[in-house]
Amino acid sequence: MKTVYKYFISLVILQLFSAGFLFPQVFSLKGTIASAKSGEALSFANVRVLETTTGTAANIEGVFELKLQKGNYKIIASFIGYKSDTIKIALNRNMNINIKLSPVELKLKEITVLPKKNRAIKIIRKAIERKNEREKLIKDYSFSAYTKGLIKTTRDITTGDNSINLDIGKMDTAQLKISGLLENQSRGYFLKPKFYKEEIIARKQSANFPPTINVLTGGRVIQNFYTDDIQFFGRELSSPISSNALNFYYFNLEDSLAMDNQKVYQIYFEPDDKTDAGFYGKIFITDKSYDLIKLDINLNSAANPGGFFSKVNIYQQFLPFANNIYMPIDYRLFVEGNFFGLIKFGFELNSIMQDYNINSGIAEDYFDMVILKVLPDADKKDSTFWNNIQTIPNTDNEMNAYKRIDSLESIPRTFADNFSFFAFRNSIDDNWSMSGPLSFYSFNPVEGHGVNFSVFYNDKTEKRLSFNNDLSYGFNDKKFKWNFASRYLFGEYRTVKTSVNVFDNLKILFQDSDEYNSLTSTLTALFGHYDFRNYYYSKGFSLNISGEVFPILELGIGYSNSTDKIAVVNSEFSIFNRRKKFAVNQPIFNSTIRTATFNWQIDFRNFIEDGYFRRRISQGKSSVIFSGDFTFSDKKLLSSGLDFNINQFNINSNINSFRSTSFQINMNFVNSNKSIPFQMMNALPGNIQSVGKDFTFRTLKYSEVVSDRVAAMGFQYNFNDEFFKLLQVPFLKDKQILLSIHFNAALTDISTDTYLLNKNLFLKSPVEFHKPFYEIGFGVGQMMFPLKLEFTWKLNHFGKNNFVFGINSFVF
Template sequence: MKRYKIQYLSVLLLFALQAFSLPGIAQNTVIKGTVTDASNKETLPYVSFVITGSGKGGKTDVDGNYSITLTGKDVSYTEIKFSYIGYKSQVRTIKPGVTQTISIQLQNEGMEMDEVFITAGKKAKYKNKDNPAVELIRNVIANKSKNRMEGYDYVSYQKYERMLFSMSNLSDKFKSRRVFRNYQFLFQEQDSTKIGGKNVLPVFQQEKLSDNYFRKNPEKLKTVIVADKQVNFDERFIDNKGLSTYFDRMYQDIDIYDNNISVVSNQLLSPISDGAPGFYKYFITDTIKTHNPQLVELSFTPRNKADLLFEGKIYITLDGNYAVQNAFLTVNKDINLNFVRAFEAKLDFEQNPDNRYHLSKSSLTVDFGILKSKGAGFTGERVVSFNNYTINKPLNDTVYSGSSLVQVPDSTKKSEAFWAINRPEALNAINAKVYNNLDTLQSIPSFRRTMNLFTLLFVGYKDFGAFEVGPVNTFYSFNDVEGFRLRLGGRTTTALSKRYFFETYAAYGFNDEKWKYFLSATYSLNNKSIYSFPQNYLRASFQRDTKIPGQELQFVQEDNFLLSFKRGENNMMLYNDFYRLDYVHEFQNHFSYAVGFRKWEQSPAGSLYFSNLTGNNQLKTIDNISTSEVSVALRYAPKEKFYQGKLYRTPIIDKYPTFNLRYTAGIKGLVGGEYNYHNLMGSIDKRFYLSQLGYSDVTVEGGYIFGKVPFPLLDIHRANQTYAYQLNSYNLMNFLEFVSDHYASINIDHNFNGFFFNKIPLLSKLKLREVMSFKGLYGGLRDENNPNVNSAAMQFVKNDSGASITNALNSGPYIEGSVGVGNIFKVLRVDVVRRFSYLDHPLVSEWGVRARFKFDF
């Protein structure tokens, strides 16, 4: 009996010992440190390290630092090995379950040292002159033209693209939260050393297969999308096409031969761009003689770590082509890119029959997060493969004709068998489940409730099936004329009909005690939602509401609550009655036209008045103005990209211009119209990328009115009396301050992307960005429309002191400019604005401070 007691006690003791030891084993093992050269103590970038026996490891960063965390069963490994070409490998012992620093000094292969003497010495200054690495990169630059696709007369290839976007860096605690109880099937596990961490939650995936045909003369690249498969969310919540377009813009193809490479909507200077030697440092780190042809491994780093530049390695052929055979690109942790925690791009090239190279595969991974090193975030991974690459084989001219982008009719309906055969590589276990998992997710009632709440809070609409109510940010506002204003409205959805759409709202001002309302009916001619591209619809509408003359807003409602706060006097408004009939037709190439008819009755409100001089120089009040107009508007935005929201199309700005042309004719006698006139307006918008100097958004605009009209029908120039900085308005101009019947304007808004701030110690850590703008408006008023010359013209508005509030631009241009700081807390831009002309006008300010919120990368 005693023997059994002893055995029983032994078992209990064994379990007790295991219980105490398990927490220690379960702890993570964290190893970090710095790798340096034993001879000169300089840090060594891109040194490989591996946990012996596990296959897990990585490379040191550009400063020679490394860090790795082992979890789960991996904490039992006890050795870490460091390897670097040209240096002797070293192995060190690691302690499981603790955080430790292991710094390494690697010895050169050719060194045999019995003793090491450390002496202080001045580090040699990096120079381009007589630098073999720089000479090599100059040869690469000189041969770029022949190593690009454009170096051939004809090229054809098949292209496969896969984009996966996931929530990343999710902790086990996050994953086990009660709110995710029904969604555990969505979470996936991956190698914890990969970008994005161990736990990920895929939220979007898309695959495309296309045939591509390039012709040099006349130059054209035609893409035919053969197959297109993506996660499709409920269109009431998300614009699927816009979401795909947004990801395409953020994760564009990387062409290392371009001078500038787009990365998450920014442009980074390529390490082999024409001007790269002035911004990068280059080091020859290895010669690979086992490869045919021989390759040189060239490492590169930015001269300034915070600039928008890459770091990494490229492998260059020594066969006279000086072509890139492989490339590994990443960015420094100090780079001025918002929310980017990790970036990695890999490029592989294959040899053509003429011994030149073409890109065969690229992979791009970017991890985003609010915090730099921890916490949940998002990771996007884009893989592109190029197959069936054929050079200098001309095809029939019909292949290159037509649109540059064509999608075959059944491209979105390809079977699983088709994809299984045509994918260059089979999907891994994580990616294969994404489509079915997200389809299942959308059928869960709790998820649909969450999306409804999200849409209400961030988009402004509450969906009730066939009808949605909103936008909520217009439910309450106030102004000097209406006082406290309440509004309620909504519109029908595709759940009611894909052909017919109705929209309405009603508003009431408690100060003027007037009702305002709107009603429209729209018929879709292409059996699609009128909010989706391409639009093709006919709409009839009536609106009775107030408007501030000269206020023109972008991507925000005029009665948005936040716009209730304004500077100066804001008691000049119009009561408008609009009767409209509009036809809009958009085409796939982003050309569109709109034809419309509008009957417009406007009456002054607040301190605004309409008046004419009588024969005895007395003012005669005019109650209202009535006009009838027909108009034609043309718009062309080649390669335009946007996200279609419930209220606005949000443009995804790129380098391509947008052209607008509008003609309006007023017809006297048509359903009460009182004036004959012709109004012609045109504009061009374009972004100019200036490499390391940032980018400029430029708008050029002009207009001309033919005919004699009262000042409310003239061009009332866009003013801004809010405290928000508005890109397309004059931020120190008062409402109704300037009118003209002919004008030309230019608006330049430049962002330096931190080019100067990045070079100032300490300040560079704030990731601030310099901005500046210039706005010039030149115009005039012909005598027939100028009441200061022609007493028969409708009089300008004057204040109580008799000073004119409304003015012509006959005394020179209106000019204002600003300098500011952007990217404050990553979302805020603050400008100091200066007005340079017409400073003698009443109630104007020479200086002002304006702010603008913008989420940017």
């Protein structure tokens, strides 16, 4: 890969001479492992250095490499079904060896097979007992891991800081090729009951990937099949030696093999009910000790979300370490899929684990909320470092992919290369971007036809400074509008945020409760002569600073100064329904409001420190986030137009339930004091006709209920496809039909002071829920389609929209 060094020649020379002192001299022992009988490469064969914790595994081509200091070693190569081979090596230079393993035919005594006796059941029962014994022996452990990830597509890809971009269009039928590579070296630590932490010591990736994507380590993604805690795609699955395995899987003893002079049972398994999500494939268990030493398994179709994946294969091996405790020594994940025939893709993950220290006495205070930390110099490790650690040798395809990608990335990309007619934003270069064609035009009844242009800046190198400048002009209100917003991040992990916003533009009324995108209102206005939004003019600025005070607590303060003015309908243009009229735009309270704001958030989730940012992660666990803010306005102290204060408190939770089901509860409480201007009141999130959004009131119209005192709750239970599986309905149980149930409730009130201030602004009598309002409904969808059909009923406060049918989709 192309590297630019900014060092003086003298420093380079000094580094060259000092490299031998920084790293002891290490030699490479490289070779291949193949069958002595057929000559076929033995993919993923084990290679160990006797009397040490050092080892590796061959790649898919049977090629291995050990990095060792000068000395005499005994190297043992093994593969199930073959006789292990031990080789003595006097290592004083780089060496290449070829190892041929001879197949072993296990001679078994003649046995009588009794009818209705499944010999595999006894073996699995013993393996479960052995697993439980192993669990009792382990208190803590640490290990080193090297991980290599391969992204495969039919076309070359580009990436952002945390995303992968791939052009789609016509049917994708080409062959997969390697289009991205990730490599990292890490160290993992575990302490009972469930403390875990991992550090990335070094990482590198192909030129089309940013370092922030490279956080997939062996410890994070590995599924240890010695545990009962196996998860794929957010769904808990049973291991073939889990506590409930005998009640969930069918087992069949296929063969008896040998390795290291001991018998090994090869057992095939699959779910008893093929509509249950789980695994199928082969596991290998030793005779007498009943240790699981290898598995080669696949995800079944019931566990395949949406049927997008044509292959999900897991390959894992285990070897004994201290006290004969078997630990994972590698983990291979092979994934292939096709998204609606438009995107063929593949993903490979290859990890090798070694240098286990078991029960060394890791202290509990070593663990904190950081579950993965990228060390500061991880991206600075040079070839000297990588030449001295155990890795998986690159195949010819991988080496060619590195060269091809680096060559492509070295070609400067022009604006024309990045441009798309169907984008909301187009990149100019690594730091700058601008509006895309889909955002150039907008329409609403206040501005009429509008043209928009925005420029965005995001510092790709330091990832601290970002800003954007939005310009627009309405041809009917004849007003030029603009908005400048900037943000700068402080701290090692950019946990302190400062922002400045200066504006003179048209704002959406009650935007905080608006769940729709900007294109939706343009389309409804142009084609339906209907705009569900209301607007007002606002001019001013705001300043904010927020940051982490403790790992679970974030605090912030802010100041805002805005002059708000009423907006009116200036255009009746519509392509259809021209006889209709747009509704009167909701008037607001014309005033200059200056406020001070104090906000806070408590978040107990652990986080990843990826080298730049501290990112919260749920790890598939239940989570609750508390947040709130206090807004203060005072005529004397702040020279504001009104005296008032607003308190807001929020609870957002995600709770795991049985199997892959979960439920979310969002609560919002608002309380105000004195007179609140209309534009700062709270609107219950409603919906436009025949459309719905999660955690909105489906039977209420958009901004139908506004108030300054609110207690609202949204509840949603996601059964996914478990409900129909439990019912065992023949036609539906394997169709991956998704079911969700939603329930919403609210109490609202308009204080006397607020009502008197705004009484001439209400276009109709305000709706208040002095007694709780309730609605309930359900949604049905299919995993492959990004929408669901929703049916919702009011339970009280009957009137209009007592029953509502809607389509819920992110596209609106």
